[in-house]
Amino acid sequence: MENWISEKNGQSLSLREVPVLRFAELREDIVEKCRHGMRIAGFFGHREEKTLRLFIVLASDAESTLLVSSAVFSEDEKSYESLTPELPQFSMFEREFYESYGIEPLGHPWLKSVRFPHDGAIKKNEADYPFFKVGGEGIHEVGVGPVHAGVIEPGHFRFMCDGEKVIHLEIHLGYQHRGIEKLMTFPGAISGKSVLAESIAGDSVIANMMAFCAIAESGSEGTPPLRAVVIRTIAMEMERAAIHIGNLAALAGDIGYLTANAFFGATRTYVINLLLAFSGSRFGRGLIRPGGIVYDIDPEIRKAVISSLKMVKDRVILMGEQMFDFPGVLSRFQRTGVVDAATAHKIGMVGLAARASGLKTDVRSDHPSGLYRFSPLHRLSMETGDVFARAFLRYLEIKQSLDFVLEQLEELSDEGSIMKSPAPLKADSFIMSLVEGVRGEIAHFCITDSDGNISRYKIKDPSFNNWPGLAYAVRNEGISDFPLCNKSFDLSYCGFDL
CATH class of the missing domain: 1.10.645.10 (Cytochrome-c3 Hydrogenase, chain B)
Incomplete structure (x- = not known):
């Protein structure tokens, strides 16, 4: 059986056409494909009776195709070998999957909460978030937010500084819980x-x-x-x-x-x-x-x-x-x-x-x-x-x-x-839609049940990909340049928090 099915953007697949494997069977194939030019477009779970099904979508930009596959986890399976050490682009996706379903990516170097979902498998309090610490003489912390001036949405920025120079920035989001993905699955046209x-x-x-x-x-x-x-x-x-x-x-x-x-x-x-x-x-x-x-x-x-x-x-x-x-x-x-x-x-x-x-x-x-x-x-x-x-x-x-x-x-x-x-x-379909929004790739994924109703709706805003880029951009910069760097990325809080 083939590990992947290929389709174009905006097309619908039958769920029966999407391969179903064990994650261990897919892992090396994912690593190999991403090392040869593909990238992650979707990585999310969907509960099916007694199993959890992880859908993986890889984008081949050179060929204008999307590759889709899936891995199943039984009720007894609580972990898999993380992709992040070899493919850092998977980091945020694996963290989100972990806090949503409790399936741990073993070996993930930064396994922290992303959004603190109220209905997630991992229950953690925002106040207990384990911020990274930098030691040494002259090192100090500067906290900004989550409450900001005017109409700016909530987000916390924790700077570790040596004088005016930023050594490390950790961005802590997830304060808004609008539940848009879940609302999409409610009954109705x-x-x-x-x-x-x-x-x-x-x-x-x-x-x-x-x-x-x-x-x-x-x-x-x-x-x-x-x-x-x-x-x-x-x-x-x-x-x-x-x-x-x-x-x-x-x-x-x-x-x-x-x-x-x-x-x-x-x-x-x-x-x-x-x-x-x-x-x-x-x-x-x-x-x-x-x-x-x-x-x-x-x-x-x-x-x-x-x-x-x-x-x-x-x-x-x-x-x-x-x-x-x-x-x-x-x-x-x-x-x-x-x-x-x-x-x-x-x-x-x-x-x-x-x-x-x-x-x-x-x-x-x-x-x-x-x-x-x-x-x-x-x-x-x-x-x-x-x-x-x-x-x-x-x-x-x-x-x-x-x-x-x-x-x-x-x-x-x-x-x-x-x-x-x-x-x-x-009915029983898997639909993908990618659009280039003002910030970049917006991805919507939809799964329907046997009656054609939405059973899973997944949204990925480009800010989900790019917030780590902002954290990297301010390293070794003066802290006074953070507003300028932040605005040059112009990322979305609500698009991330959903």
Whole structure:
């Protein structure tokens, strides 16, 4: 029997097609495949009667395929040999699996809680979290959070410092317990769970809805209509541009460059107000639903959006050229918070943060779905892996996204169908959906039971991959540069905590 079944992004598999093995039979194969270019995309459990089934999804970016397999654990099995010592990219996934089901990855070097789930197998109190300690004369700790100023979500950062220099940063999350994955399995039509998908991360509404709808529409041919596909993609690239512009404003504010802070902040507002104009929400809530879209773009709105986005692009270029040529900006951005390509690959970083370190990874190119199959977007990347690379790459991606949106709007016809009711989910199926959100790879996985109801729904936000990258980036930096490094990654608390 083959160890893996191969499928494309957004496709549905029969559960019977997914190989079932013992973990020991799969382990060496996983190590070998990841050493030859594959990477982890999914690693999560699902209870089946008296056994626990671990699903493993590996992404082959070069071949645009996803390999799926599974391992079963009986009620008596409580451990397996950890993959992390050989493949550090599995670290967070194994920790999550352990606290959820109590199956210990033997030999894991950092087996601590990830989210402290209320219904998890490992019951631990956040207050008893075992922070790493550094000894020595002059070493001191600095704790930040979990309560932060304003509307910032909860997260604790524990710095071990030698004077002003950060020796080690430990990031402690998991304070929010929204239970989105579990709520997805509650009775009811999948279309009624759109509000949950929109609430995974408030600044990635469109991207998460794209992933969710790919699952909801997996059993239907020709769904959604082409016009809906185009408008969905327009909205997603507008979301990307808006969040990137806002991030450039925040980065400028962190270094006291208030001209760019104000200018980019105002420019972002133009973009989100355009989403409001044709969806009724500045963040695109309510625009996308399984089967298509709810609001169309009529000729008058299309003309206004084109005009406004051309103005936005001019503003971005005007301020971007000033900002990235200003010595005061470059002195703070360059060689600050460096993550080299080898480290980024080893710890499994994704998205813009990975591309800024030289990794060529982008779901839109590697595992295209929807409009990206016919109108490809080429990967953009940098090499230095510092704050400058992450900031300048945002600037490049803003221009790329705006050009893409303008091209699609110019070619958009004046009419066409925007909704086609999808067929119900297939029974006993395994469905995968990857989307390149503003931070990187968003992954949704769905398992249905014999009646076609959702029995397991798994979500992976790109922040799950990239928080360890931030911890690495601040090593040997001045603690005063942490806000700048943090904002250059722009990671999500709620997307991580779920």
